[in-house]
Amino acid sequence: MEIKTYSESKQQHAESLKQTIVEAAAILLQEQGPEAVTIRKVAEKMECSTKIIYNLFNNKDGLIKLLYVEGCNVLATSFQSVSKQEKLENYLRALCEAYWDFSRNNTGYYQLMFGGVFGEFKPEEESIHATTTALQQFIQVITEAIEAGLIMEKDPVQVVRVIWASLHGVIHLYLGGHIENLETTKALYDKSVTNLIRTYMRSSTC
Amino acid sequence: MEIKTYSESKQQHAESLKQTIVEAAAILLQEQGPEAVTIRKVAEKMECSTKIIYNLFNNKDGLIKLLYVEGCNVLATSFQSVSKQEKLENYLRALCEAYWDFSRNNTGYYQLMFGGVFGEFKPEEESIHATTTALQQFIQVITEAIEAGLIMEKDPVQVVRVIWASLHGVIHLYLGGHIENLETTKALYDKSVTNLIRTYMRSSTC
DNA sequence: TTCCATATAGAAACAGTGTTTCTATAACTC
DNA sequence: GAGTTATAGAAACACTGTTTCTATATGGAA
Numbered sequence: 001m002e003i004k005t006y007s008e009s010k011q012q013h014a015e016s017l018k019q020t021i022v023e024a025a026a027i028l029l030q031e032q033g034p035e036a037v038t039i040r041k042v043a044e045k046m047e048c049s050t051k052i053i054y055n056l057f058n059n060k061d062g063l064i065k066l067l068y069v070e071g072c073n074v075l076a077t078s079f080q081s082v083s084k085q086e087k088l089e090n091y092l093r094a095l096c097e098a099y100w101d102f103s104r105n106n107t108g109y110y111q112l113m114f115g116g117v118f119g120e121f122k123p124e125e126e127s128i129h130a131t132t133t134a135l136q137q138f139i140q141v142i143t144e145a146i147e148a149g150l151i152m153e154k155d156p157v158q159v160v161r162v163i164w165a166s167l168h169g170v171i172h173l174y175l176g177g178h179i180e181n182l183e184t185t186k187a188l189y190d191k192s193v194t195n196l197i198r199t200y201m202r203s204s205t206c
Numbered sequence: 207m208e209i210k211t212y213s214e215s216k217q218q219h220a221e222s223l224k225q226t227i228v229e230a231a232a233i234l235l236q237e238q239g240p241e242a243v244t245i246r247k248v249a250e251k252m253e254c255s256t257k258i259i260y261n262l263f264n265n266k267d268g269l270i271k272l273l274y275v276e277g278c279n280v281l282a283t284s285f286q287s288v289s290k291q292e293k294l295e296n297y298l299r300a301l302c303e304a305y306w307d308f309s310r311n312n313t314g315y316y317q318l319m320f321g322g323v324f325g326e327f328k329p330e331e332e333s334i335h336a337t338t339t340a341l342q343q344f345i346q347v348i349t350e351a352i353e354a355g356l357i358m359e360k361d362p363v364q365v366v367r368v369i370w371a372s373l374h375g376v377i378h379l380y381l382g383g384h385i386e387n388l389e390t391t392k393a394l395y396d397k398s399v400t401n402l403i404r405t406y407m408r409s410s411t412c
Numbered sequence: 413t414t415c416c417a418t419a420t421a422g423a424a425a426c427a428g429t430g431t432t433t434c435t436a437t438a439a440c441t442c
Numbered sequence: 443g444a445g446t447t448a449t450a451g452a453a454a455c456a457c458t459g460t461t462t463c464t465a466t467a468t469g470g471a472a
Contacts, residue, residue, distance in 0.1 A: 169375025
């Protein structure tokens with residue numbers, strides 16, 4: 001089984017080529033922002049015709065989709081490097097901090113994934129799944145909080161979505177220019193995190 | 207002072223023409239979404255050359271900016287039609303509901319103002335001011351809550367921003383395709399509202 | 413009024429986008 | 443080696459925002 005057929009070899013080469021193109025696009029994305037991710041610019045960077053990108057990805061959304069999943073991987077890695085704390089409260093706070101850091105250190109990915117800059121692009125099943133996977137630590141900590149009786153809500157995913165929305169809301173208002181500066185934004189973000197922890201990490205028997 | 211100079215008359219005519227063009231663009235926005243708001247499409251609807259739009263608005267951002275302010279007026283009107291409740295808690299809840307309704311009934315405006323669909327466009331001072339004015343009821347209810355000693359935070363604007371971010375986060379995740387359906391989204395939205403009220407409308411002496 | 417200067421609008425063009433078509437060449441099959 | 447098929451390259455198409463060019467109309471002064 002070590003010998004690959006030509007067809008397999010060709011397909012494998014296509015996959016590796018796709019990955020190279022995605023990486024080139026990712027560099028464009030991170031260095032020059034989402035609007036620099038253009039078929040022609042990617043083709044120029046790869047020193048190839050635009051046609052081969054269309055042959056491999058079908059259309060631009062096909063490329064964006066892979067960038068989206070790539071961004072999910074980066075986010076997942078960020079979360080994985082957060083050391084698990086004893087107290088759930090501290091762990092949740094650290095995860096929120098990691099999410100903030102991701103939006104700061106990978107603004108290109110953040111805008112592509114969650115910023116709505118590609119009005120046309122909507123994540124489909126696979127991208128949604130990658131997102132959920134990236135948020136796994138959040139889901140885990142909320143699941144534990146539910147099991148510990150801290151949260152009445154049964155579905156951890158719904159709780160995570162409420163938390164996610166709060167954090168994303170602050171970041172996105174800033175990216176959209178609705179909050180004047182970064183310091184103010186971070187203060188609002190921290191306030192949101194504190195509110196969320198008060199809401200979800202305190203015993204509700206009070 | 208009733209007689210206008212020609213210069214004034216001309217300028218007035220220009221202002222009225224600008225308003226007509228903004229209204230045409232607004233119809234395009236609401237009927238076909240943000241990506242349909244195109245200089246050429248607006249010019250076609252107005253049956254005029256694209257040049258006169260550039261003469262009046264300088265560039266596309268000039269037109270978008272007026273649409274933004276127009277959207278702020280629509281939002282402000284929505285809030286004004288919310289009858290003030292005795293209990294601050296109920297009033298805040300009603301305002302949150304009005305914000306949700308605005309996003310549903312004026313999705314085009316919402317995306318233009320807060321959706322980040324025009325990657326380039328960022329609101330400047332005047333637009334920011336119009337936004338703050340639109341959110342005046344929110345600021346008022348929070349100010350009263352601070353005066354009543356329900357909230358420790360001193361700056362009502364910052365509190366409103368945290369609330370706004372939570373609500374916007376849910377709506378924007380839905381518009382971006384990260385929440386599958388509208389019913390789920392509304393449930394998350396209501397959960398966020400409940401959390402916010404528990405956080406800001408209950409005496410913190412507990 | 414007549415003449416000139418200026419302002420303005422219309423059409424076309426430019427530079428950029430996503431995407432498709434056409435064609436020549438390369439690759440694979442027999 | 444011949445013939446079919448796949449593929450890549452260049453060019454073209456249909457859009458976008460924006461600018462330029464030119465003819466016209468409009469303004470003010472003699």
